[in-house]
C-alpha cells in the first residue's frame with residue numbers, strides 16, 4: 304500500500320550560498336521511493352553570507368556571532384520551508400515534518416581526548432525550535448551528532464540515500480556531490496549496504512569561491528559557468544604540490560570542511576603563489592578539485608577499474624570547466640549529472656535530508672557505518688515537536 308507523506312528537506316551547505324528547500328512526497332517506509340514536488344533556493348544576501356563565513360572561521364567565529372546566527376538562520380530556514388510549501392498546491396497541514404541539516408559552523412570529527420574524554424564534535428546551527436514555531440511543523444535537525452557519538456565522522460550522510468535510490472543491478476556507479484566540499488559514494492554492482500564506500504574527496508567549490516571573492520574584491524562569490532577558469536591556465540606543478548596536503552593521505556572514513564580548506568587555507572595559497580595570476584589559480588583550484596576526486600577514487604575504491612559511471616550533483620555540476628576536468632581525469636568512466644538519473648542535481652542534498660527525517664520518524668537508521676566509521680547504524684537527529 305502506498306503511504307505518501309510530505310516532507311520539506313532544508314540544506315545550507317559549506318558554500319553558504321543559500322538555502323536549498325525541497326518539498327518531497329515519500330511513498331514507502333524506507334524512503335527509497337519518492338517524488339520531488341517542488342524545489343527552491345533562497346540565496347543569502349552577500350552581507351549575511353559574509354557573517355556566516357565569519358562564524359565558520361576559527362579566527363573570527365565568536366560565541367556572540369554564532370548565537371545570533373543560530374536564531375537568525377532558524378528564521379531564514381523557516382521562511383524557506385514556508386516558501387517552498389506555498390509554491391506547491393498543497394495544504395501545509397499535510398506536511399509531516401521538516402528535515403533541516405543546518406549550517407555547519409565547525410566540524411571536528413577527529414579531535415582527540417580532552418579532559419580524559421573524546422572531544423570529537425560537529426556543530427550545525429539554525430535553531431529547530433524557531434523552525435517548528437514559525438512553521439507549525441515538527442522538525443528533525445542535528446543529524447550528524449548521533450553518528451559522531453558512536454565514533455563516526457558524522458559525514459557523509461547522503462550515501463544511504465545514494466544506496467537506496469541509485470544502486471544498480473548492472474552498473475558500477477559512483478555519485479559525486481560538489482558543494483563547498485566534495486564527497487563521493489561508490490555503489491558496487493549487487494553489493495549490500497556494507498559494500499558502500501563513501502568519503503569526502505577534499506575541496507569542492509570552497510577554494511574556487513574564496514579565490515574569486517579575492518580576485519573581484521567581494522563583487523563575485525563564485526566562478527559563474529567556469530568562465531574565469533576557461534580563459535586561464537592550469538599550473539599542473541602547483542596542483543601536484545597542493546595534493547601533498549596531509550588530508551589526501553588519510554584513509555577513509557574521512558571528512559573535511561572549512562576548518563581545513565576554508566579562508567585561512569585560501570589566504571595561504573594566495574600568499575604562497577603571489578607569482579601566479581589569480582585566474583590561473585582559479586583554473587588550478589578547479590582542476591585540483593577534479594584531480595582529488597580522480598586520485599582518491601583510484602586509491603580507495605575497490606574495483607576502481609570496473610567503475611562505469613560517475614553522476615555529479617551540487618553546484619559544481621553547473622561548472623562546465625569542472626565537469627570537463629573530471630571527465631579528462633577519469634578517462635573511461637562516463638561523467639554526467641544526477642539529472643540523467645532523474646533526480647535534480649541541485650535538489651539532491653535537500654531531498655536527502657527530507658528522506659533522512661522520514662527515516663528518523665520511522666525509527667530507521669540514517670548512517671552508513673562503512674562510510675562514516677560509526678560503530679553501528681543509528682537513528683539520526685533530534686525531533687522538535689510541532690507547537
Ligand SMILES: Nc1ncnc2c1ncn2[C@@H]1O[C@H](COP(=O)(O)OP(=O)(O)OP(=O)(O)O)[C@@H](O)[C@H]1O
Nearest residue numbers: 316317318482483508525527528617618619621622
Ligand atoms: N553556474 C555555476 N557555475 C559555476 N559554479 C557554480 C554555479 N552554480 C553554483 N556553483 C557553485 O556551487 C556552489 C554552491 O553549491 P551547493 O549549493 O551545491 O553547495 P553547498 O551549499 O556547499 O552544499 P554542500 O556543501 O552541502 O554540498 C557555489 O558556491 C558555486 O561555487
Ligand SMILES: [Mg+2]
Nearest residue numbers: 316318320321
Ligand atoms: Mg548551497
